[in-house]
Amino acid sequence: MTKHLSQQKTSVATLMGTPITDAGGAVHGRVREVVVSPAVDPSHVYGLILRGAKNDRGDRDVMVLITELMLTAQGAMQLRESVRPGLLPDDESYLLLERDLLDQQIIDVHGHKVVRVNDVDLVWESPQQPGGDLRLRVAEVEIGLRGALRRLLKGLPGAMVARITTRLTPSIIPWDFVDLIGRDPARRVKLKIEQDRLSQMHPSDIADILEDLAPAERHAVFLSLDEEVAAEALEEVKPKMQQALIEALDSEKVADIVEEMDPAAAADLLSELPEERSEAILEEMDPEERQEVEDLLEFSGNSAAGRMTTDYIALPQNAILSDAVEALRHFEGDNETISDVYLLDDEQRISSVIPLVQLLLATPAAPLADLPGAHLVTCDIDANGRKVAELFDKYNLRSLPVLDHDKRLVGVVHAEQVIGLLRAEH
CATH class of the missing domain: 2.30.30.240 (PRC-barrel domain)
Structure with a gap:
């Protein structure tokens, strides 16, 4: 029956x-x-x-x-x-489930953190038709005291355990939100349920998760990320963690990730590696990306040049709105960092800075030079990190153009690079 x-x-x-x-x-x-x-x-x-x-x-x-x-x-x-x-x-x-989940670390993608599994809740489901098969559904994982106590009381009558544990507030993660950090002896991810959820998280949250994991699990999760997401996460972790994450990867794999990074962040990463390792990675990079990073490696990390990126949008001073829209569509850097479009004269000097918001108010054929420009604040290529931070603070900047000794635009420092600089100093 x-x-x-x-x-x-x-x-x-x-x-x-x-x-x-x-x-x-x-x-x-x-x-x-x-x-x-x-x-x-x-x-x-x-x-x-x-x-x-x-x-x-x-x-x-x-x-x-x-x-x-x-x-x-x-x-x-x-x-x-x-x-x-x-x-x-x-x-x-x-x-x-007992061997691979209990006491193991999992990623709570919903809460953006790493937690430990104390139990796994299951639900019996009635047969869909008379005489049909029973089904036992994996409902959620227990990460709180209730699951831990249930295991501690194992061996006692089930009804007694239920009476005790039901008084506790459950702390659970629905099974659909679970990312298991299981790994086989080859240190590959053994199973990831709802695998795309991790890639959809903010890079800062992924970085926090990586820092909370033990080395082997950290490596497994990092390898599971696609190159673009891995690059964004790598930019968010501290230099020592960066080196730990790429230590076991071959130069070709690291080069694929570094190519997706902001050039300035890539240069910072390679500058912290042994010269032989850095050269091997550069050799595997595409020529264009390699040249950008090699140019930045020549500068001190504490200087404006060492903190700037070559990912920015600059157009001739006779450009019109449609030119700017086209440049934005084909921009290969991080779109979220772009706050201004720089207009340059024939000598590659800045003639005007047009905030993106002004582009929204203009007609397609409007000359960019006729749009209201922002107040131009620049710094010299040799300016130190303290000077750069002071300019951002004084003028409430989102980006700061960097000029060479002939006053030509050679790069831009974004606010996130300044934040990274201040973190490094503390």
């Missing part, structure tokens, strides 16, 4: 050691593991590993599929008639 289910809950900790009987009522084995097969269904339990039972080969640990179980009127798990013990799963793609 199958018990009517109304979203009846259990958990991995609760199931451990629970007996499963055969049709005659004899104990067939006790639950040792809960198995999920991500390739089949990442949201439902695939089977249970039992200890104490034997299969045809004499193994004492066997697996029973969830579809081979039923719940009695008393809520106990019982094998369906004629079910024989199966072989243990040896496919590495299986996820064992």
Whole structure:
């Protein structure tokens, strides 16, 4: 007789050691593991590993599929008639919830932090039709005291444990929001559920997560990011962490990431590496990106030139609005850093600075030189970091053009570079 289910809950900790009987009522084995097969269904339990039972080969640990179980009127798990013990799963793609999740670190992408799993909540689902198969859904992971206490009380009667633990406020993460930092011996990410969620987070949040992880897990997560996201995250972490993240990567892989970084940030990163390692990475970069970074490497990191980027938008002083729109469409740097368009004369000197907001108010054929310009504040290429910070503070700047000794525009310092400079000094 199958018990009517109304979203009846259990958990991995609760199931451990629970007996499963055969049709005659004899104990067939006790639950040792809960198995999920991500390739089949990442949201439902695939089977249970039992200890104490034997299969045809004499193994004492066997697996029973969830579809081979039923719940009695008393809520106990019982094998369906004629079910024989199966072989243990040896496919590495299986996820064992007790082994692979409990006490492991996971990324709470919803809360943008790293937490530890204390238990995994499961929900029995009624068959969709009479005589149909039971399903056991993976609902959420417990990261608070309730899950930890449930495991501490393991072995006591289930009803007693439930009465004690239900008094505690749950601290959970829905399964859909979980990113598991499991890794195989080759230190690759073993499984990532809802994999795209991490890439959609702000680079600063990803950087915080990386800094909270142990080295091996940190490396696994960093490798799982695409090159653009990895580059943005790398810009947000401290120099020592940057070196740790790229230490085990080959020069070609690092070059692919560095090419996606802001040139100034890339130059800062390479300047902290041993010369031989830095040269090897530069050799793997595309010529254009390599030249930009090599030019910046010549300058002191504390100077304006050492903090500037060559990613900016500059147009001839006779340009019109449609030219600016086209330049913005084809800009390969970080669009979020662009606050102004620089108009240059024939000598590459700044004739006007046009805030982006002015472009929104102009007609397509409007000459940019006729639009209201911002107050022009610049600094010399040799200006030190303190001077640059003072200019940003005094004039409330979002960006600061850097001029060479002939007053030609050679780069721009953005506010985020100044923030990075101030962090480095403290």
